[in-house]
Amino acid sequence: MSLEEMKDLCVDEKCLRPETSEVGGILMTKLMSDNWDKIWNFQARPDDLLIATYVKSGTTWTQEIVDMIQNDGDSQKCQRASTFNRQPFIEWALPPLIKSGLDLANKMPSPRTLKTHLPVQMLPPSFWKENSKIIYVARNAKDCLVSYYHFSRMNKLMPDPGSWEEYVEMFKAGKVLWGSWYNHVKGWWDAKDRHRILYLFYEDMKEDPKREIQKILKFLEKDVSEDILNKIIHHTSFDMMRQNPMANYTSLPSSIMDHSISPFMRRGMPGDWKNYFTVAQNEAFEADYAQKMAGSSLTFRTEI
Numbered sequence: 001m002s003l004e005e006m007k008d009l010c011v012d013e014k015c016l017r018p019e020t021s022e023v024g025g026i027l028m029t030k031l032m033s034d035n036w037d038k039i040w041n042f043q044a045r046p047d048d049l050l051i052a053t054y055v056k057s058g059t060t061w062t063q064e065i066v067d068m069i070q071n072d073g074d075s076q077k078c079q080r081a082s083t084f085n086r087q088p089f090i091e092w093a094l095p096p097l098i099k100s101g102l103d104l105a106n107k108m109p110s111p112r113t114l115k116t117h118l119p120v121q122m123l124p125p126s127f128w129k130e131n132s133k134i135i136y137v138a139r140n141a142k143d144c145l146v147s148y149y150h151f152s153r154m155n156k157l158m159p160d161p162g163s164w165e166e167y168v169e170m171f172k173a174g175k176v177l178w179g180s181w182y183n184h185v186k187g188w189w190d191a192k193d194r195h196r197i198l199y200l201f202y203e204d205m206k207e208d209p210k211r212e213i214q215k216i217l218k219f220l221e222k223d224v225s226e227d228i229l230n231k232i233i234h235h236t237s238f239d240m241m242r243q244n245p246m247a248n249y250t251s252l253p254s255s256i257m258d259h260s261i262s263p264f265m266r267r268g269m270p271g272d273w274k275n276y277f278t279v280a281q282n283e284a285f286e287a288d289y290a291q292k293m294a295g296s297s298l299t300f301r302t303e304i
């Protein structure tokens with residue numbers, strides 16, 4: 001879709017700050033829940049690669065890394081389209097003028113790379129049946145929350161986040177699109193030993209991108225030269241992606257995503273939560289976190 005076509009789209013009040021409803025206890029936009037039967041019955045293919053994340057956990061970064069790997073480090077090829085057109089976001093549906101993720105995916109020749117934010121129990125069952133490979137990326141809750149809050153302010157296709165104080169409580173209660181962060185990261189963590197899932201952490205990617213890209217290469221059974229590996233690291237750095245219109249979401253009109261409110265590529269840094277949480281908010285968050293994560297072997301770093 002050209003930028004000119006994009007500019008005419010979705011300025012309709014109905015799709016901005018959308019209505020929400022729940023499916024299986026998970027908050028979704030009404031367009032997604034209306035489309036739920038089609039999403040649930042989505043037909044995965046054995047050679048699909050799915051990038052699954054909770055919102056704001058490093059999805060776009062991982063999408064770019066995977067595309068660079070699949071294109072042998074050719075950054076020009078990775079400029080062929082915006083992230084969301086290269087790798088369909090399967091459950092995302094918008095009014096008819098913009099193609100839904102499902103439509104894009106169904107028309108795409110194999111091998112496909114797809115994106116989802118669905119919690120593990122909501123993943124279309126064909127992914128398990130076809131044994132498709134899945135990369136799951138998790139990010140610590142506090143940085144996720146901060147990123148999600150700013151994203152909801154700038155992206156009019158998300159419900160209004162309200163004030164920072166209100167948003168912190170909504171996030172803790174899981175009353176945000178795609179539901180509870182806590183259940184999401186734990187659910188996928190438990191699934192990783194039963195399926196072909198590579199479970200990565202945003203903080204590890206930031207600490208040592210080379211090491212984490214090598215894990216992805218191994219998982220994809222792909223070998224690249226040191227020169228190509230360095231190209232992938234360079235092209236997918238925060239600074240490069242921030243300037244890349246095919247990865248930074250600036251191809252969407254400002255009536256949808258207003259980067260002057262907060263850019264999509266905002267900070268890209270573990271520990272940014274310290275600039276937002278008050279001491280009291282942090283203490284309350286930690287106490288609630290300990291309860292919600294009790295009994296799980298999953299641990300996160302909140303700074304590196």
Ligand SMILES: Nc1ncnc2c1ncn2[C@@H]1O[C@H](COP(=O)(O)OS(=O)(=O)O)[C@@H](OP(=O)(O)O)[C@H]1O
Binds near residue numbers: 061
């Ligand atoms: N290359 C690279 N390096 C480090 N960090 C990066 C990179 N690319 C994206 N980001 C940061 O990831 C956050 C966006 O997350 P997602 O891509 O998962 O967003 S989305 O859920 O798909 O909308 C968002 O985080 P915040 O900056 O904390 O808001 C992006 O800045």
